Amino acid sequence: MARRPTKGPVSVTVDEAAIKERVRAFLSQNDPAATAPPDFLRARFDAGLAWVHFPEGLGGVGARRELQAVVEAELAGTPQIDVGKMAIGLGMAAPTILAFGTEEQKKRFLRPLWTGEEIWCQLFSEPGAGSDLATLATRAVREGDEWVVDGQKVWTSGAHHARWAIMVARTDPDVPKHRGMTYFVCDMHAPGVEVRPLRQITGEAEFNEVFLTGVRLPDDLRLGEVGDGWRVAQTTLMNERVAIGGSPARRGGGVVGVVADTWRERPELRTHDLHQRLLHLWVEAEVTRLAGVRLREQLAVGTPGPEGSGMKLAFARLNQALSGLEVEMLREEGLLYDDWSFRRSETVDFFGRGPGYRYLRAKGNSIEGGTSEILRNIIAERVLGLPSEPRADKNVPWKDLPR
Structure with missing residues (x-):
């Protein structure tokens, strides 16, 4: 069908x-x-x-x-609803299901996704396929009305409490890498799914690695056509970047607001150099906020495009610069960290934790949701219309690619 x-x-x-x-x-x-x-x-x-x-x-x-x-x-x-815990379902799974799902899939998944009764995660990246997602090696082999999936995924936020996952797997190794993938909804409670925590620089395990061994998925958990997984995944990725970088914010909100509050409340920490840098970052934050307003206006009449990559890129750079400035402003006090103990984390918490956490956690902003290097390529090629980088593997069957 x-x-x-x-x-x-x-x-x-x-x-x-x-x-x-x-x-x-x-x-x-x-x-x-x-x-x-x-x-x-x-x-x-x-x-x-x-x-x-x-x-x-x-x-x-x-x-x-x-x-x-x-x-x-x-x-x-x-x-x-718990937006933090449900971010992947709300920002990535739902728009993809709406765009590519059957009527039965939409009715089955969207309601419990939105209410939070079923949490979602994302099985995209792999140890050898992060920035270049199209080289992924997780295989899905069809057996009648089922698909048997084997492989490993990594950096899977929230997999330890997820009921479902959006997943891309290779179904045809004999064609070039972008054309041999298929998109699935993966049952995280199915036999053969193993979730292992990955400890982060913050000391906690917010994300995981997921091993898939002989996982059987019925064909009615497939989203889109067989072999069309890359196109379906683009819908997810474009929405993901908007969800990360394009969320509504008030003027002076976000991390810039936290740093500005510290500046106002702690006059003994002020220096001319820090003041100039804070002003510069305030202007950048306001420009980024207004660009986000424009992007959301475009979204009101269409679906996310490559412009969302610019928002996500700006978000990552600003968060890292501001959290670094905050630690520098607080001097030795900024080096304190509230909790190094290993524990599971439900969500990212930039505002309920201290400056040490913000500084460490912001390092991941330029990796998650697409690395800043890849996003610059997307902006150059798809927004600015610049020539693309030479790709020698573009028309080579995936099975013949060096790994």
Whole structure:
């Protein structure tokens, strides 16, 4: 059965007044003080107030994306989803399922994904296929109506509490690397899935390595056509970069706000050099924030494109520069770290932890979601239209590539 990507939901005439009226009607039937949080969230999804730009019946009403902010304001103080723990499902899996999933897949996965009843992770990178994802070696071999998967994935955030994963595997080694991959939803509770923690520079295990040994997945867990996995993955990757670098922020918010607060509250730490650097980074943060506003306006009428790579690149550079400035400003106090003990971590916490954590964790920002070096190539080629780098392996069958 052909499974072509569906077009984005067409906006209908749903304005701000109509959205507010829908929220009022929803609250009249679902008192947040008297309704259990899981039931409240399920009812909110069914009322089309999860993602307003999604189609009717799939958590939305086909409205303009920016009207989601109206919903969030109207429902402030009611039970909320755990955005941090659910980031991969919300920012990457959901838009990919919406674009390439069958109607049955959309109905099966989107509701429990949004309510947080089922957490998602991402099985893309491998020990030998990080920056060049298309060289991945995890194999999926078809046996009747099932696929048997063997391989290893790495840097898998949240795999230790995930129910499902979005996964790309090689299904045809006889064609060039970009053409022999297929995209799947992987059952993280299936026999043969083993999750092992990876300790990070912060001392905790926020991500993992995942071993897949003879994992059997039914064909109805495939997203898109066989061999079309690279195209499906591009939808995930473009959304991932927007999710990481293009999240809404107020002026003076984010890490620049934390550093500025330290500057205001600790006059004894101030020097002329630090002041000039902070001003420079404040301007960069504001330019990045405004660029994010423009990007989200573009998203309101379409799907993410390569421009999101620029936002993610700027986010990583700013976080690293600001966290470094904060540690330098605090001098020896900035070298303190709150907890070196090894433990599982649920989410990234840039604002609930100290400057030592922010400095160490920011080092990963230029790797996760696409390395800064690869993002610069994407921006050069797909945004600026510059000539691409020579690729000698472009038309070579994957099986013949040196490894």
